[in-house]
Amino acid sequence: MKYTTNLRSEGASCRVWYWADEGDGLSYNSCDPEEKLPAGDEAGGFGSNKDVDAFTFTDTGYYVSIYGNVPEWVDSGVWTKIQTIDVAHCKEYSNYKAPVCEVDTFA
Secondary structure (H helix, E strand, O other): OEEEEEEEOOOOOEEEEOOOOOOOOEEEEEEEEEEEOOEOEEEEOOOOOOOOOEEEOOOOOEEEEEOOOOOEEEOOOOEEEOOOOEEEEEEEEOOOOEEEEEEEEOO
16 A cells, blocks of 8 residues: 655646546546555544545555445555545455455544
């Protein structure tokens, strides 16, 4: 898992899924990928000491559940944008055969 704390509108180096947008929510943004985190670690938000803007898995597709909704498939290398107050918990479940990330508001 990779994350970025620097997602910007200029440039076009990262394909980003804005799950809150109408339509497919995909756009291209500039970002600076940061260190790699193994599945099971957290990326993000309020209280984590990192203002993570987006995360991705570069070697596999993954599922994302936003605020408890049904997990949606995200292709390998597509970044998922999260809000400042959100945290993403990513785990591997044997029945999914791919990482599952649950995004929720930091509580």
